[in-house]
Amino acid sequence: xxxxxxxxxxxxxxxxxxxxxxxxxxxxxxxxxxxxxxxxxxxxxxxxxxxxxxxxxxxxxxxxxxxxxxxxxxxxxxxxxxxxxxxxxxxxxxxxxxxxxxxxxxxxxxxxxxxxxxxxxxxxxxxxxxxxxxxxxxxxxxxxxxxxxxxxxxxxxxxxxxxxxxxxxxxxxxxxxxxxxxxxxxxxxxxxxxxxxxxxxxxxxxxxxxxxxxxxxxxxxxxxxxxxxxxxxxxxxxxxxxxxxxxxxxxxxxxxxxxxxxxxxxxxxxxxxxxxxxxxxxxxxxxxxxxxxxxxxxxxxxxxxxxxxxxxxxxxxxxxxxxxxxxxxxxxxxxxxxxxxxxxxxxxxxxxxxxxxxxxxxxxxxxxxxxxxxxx
Ligand code: SF4
Numbered sequence: 001x002x003x004x005x006x007x008x009x010x011x012x013x014x015x016x017x018x019x020x021x022x023x024x025x026x027x028x029x030x031x032x033x034x035x036x037x038x039x040x041x042x043x044x045x046x047x048x049x050x051x052x053x054x055x056x057x058x059x060x061x062x063x064x065x066x067x068x069x070x071x072x073x074x075x076x077x078x079x080x081x082x083x084x085x086x087x088x089x090x091x092x093x094x095x096x097x098x099x100x101x102x103x104x105x106x107x108x109x110x111x112x113x114x115x116x117x118x119x120x121x122x123x124x125x126x127x128x129x130x131x132x133x134x135x136x137x138x139x140x141x142x143x144x145x146x147x148x149x150x151x152x153x154x155x156x157x158x159x160x161x162x163x164x165x166x167x168x169x170x171x172x173x174x175x176x177x178x179x180x181x182x183x184x185x186x187x188x189x190x191x192x193x194x195x196x197x198x199x200x201x202x203x204x205x206x207x208x209x210x211x212x213x214x215x216x217x218x219x220x221x222x223x224x225x226x227x228x229x230x231x232x233x234x235x236x237x238x239x240x241x242x243x244x245x246x247x248x249x250x251x252x253x254x255x256x257x258x259x260x261x262x263x264x265x266x267x268x269x270x271x272x273x274x275x276x277x278x279x280x281x282x283x284x285x286x287x288x289x290x291x292x293x294x295x296x297x298x299x300x301x302x303x304x305x306x307x308x309x310x311x312x313x314x315x316x317x318x319x320x321x322x323x324x325x326x327x328x329x330x331x332x333x334x335x336x337x338x339x340x341x342x343x344x345x346x347x348x349x350x351x352x353x354x355x356x357x358x359x360x361x362x363x364x365x366x367x368x369x370x371x372x373x374x375x376x
Contacts, residue, residue: 017084032247034062048083057081058082063086095124133179177235183219192232225258275304298359300316
């Protein structure tokens with residue numbers, strides 16, 4: 001059942017974070033952020049790599065001091081993935097990381113201070129082709145806005161963001177994206193909707209400080225789901241009090257569920273019941289773990305019995321239907337062979353990997369044909 005996503009995306013102005021296009025018709029990118037001490041170069045490089053290996057398109061690193069900027073230089077030299085430097089207040093850090101090869105500056109121009117400092121950062125970003133992310137957060141609204149609105153509101157978030165936008169406008173700098181994050185889902189959703197109607201730049205979505213793995217995942221899926229359904233959002237970050245690799249996985253699951261991105265296996269699994277002919281939950285968990293490295297977009301159905309098994313398996317690239325005395329394996333939508341519960345998971349892993357390799361070959365052949373057919 002490989003339908004296209006019915007979502008019509010808001011057409012934003014495209015920017016580039018290193019090699020990754022953000023906005024316009026570019027795929028919605030997934031990003032995460034390191035939580036190591038940036039000055040610990042080895043630990044930060046290892047985490048950036050783990051986040052990138054999980055499929056992240058962009059990784060953000062916080063750079064709180066000039067010492068961290070020097071560490072950033074060493075980190076930059078050791079990883080390929082586009083890096084965003086998260087900077088607050090100190091414009092000298094922004095100038096340093098720009099010199100050291102940063103791909104995007106997350107810095108709010110209104111917080112940099114005197115106008116000449118702002119001008120210096122913006123002209124450095126312009127000269128080096130580095131975009132800026134304006135990031136407004138309900139937890140750190142300016143005092144005057146807190147006074148004006150009494151408490152954080154969607155309108156206050158948007159007003160704050162637009163003040164920063166105005167500064168970039170004044171300097172005729174348009175290569176930016178904006179986030180207006182709140183931990184409260186309704187506030188974040190409303191703020192993004194309001195902002196989407198007022199600027200043409202790409203939007204970086206997130207429900208900030210969403211919580212732990214389970215609660216934060218649900219909150220993020222609900223909030224981002226509403227916005228993505230509206231066509232709003234060009235890049236996403238899931239904020240979880242958990243391993244950043246989990247943020248990437250959750251981000252992709254949200255996009256996969258709306259058919260906005262593919263990344264590895266889309267599992268379809270029944271919850272299991274007394275009709276199951278193999279241990280569905282153990283099989284599902286084990287496959288998910290073993291096949292984490294597979295990046296081929298494909299559907300795999302894990303269904304415990306013939307009630308729903310054949311229907312789901314026929315729609316999948318690989319499907320298994322529990323049956324007695326042997327389970328039935330479908331490949332490419334067709335019944336392929338039977339197999340007992342003995343060494344079931346080892347066998348399934350092999351079948352899925354073989355099918356993934358076939359799909360990769362088919363895809364490569366199709367893209368070769370496309371190149372051959374394109375007139376010079
Ligand atoms: S597909 Fe079969 S085993 Fe799975 S939940 Fe439904 S009835 Fe139970």
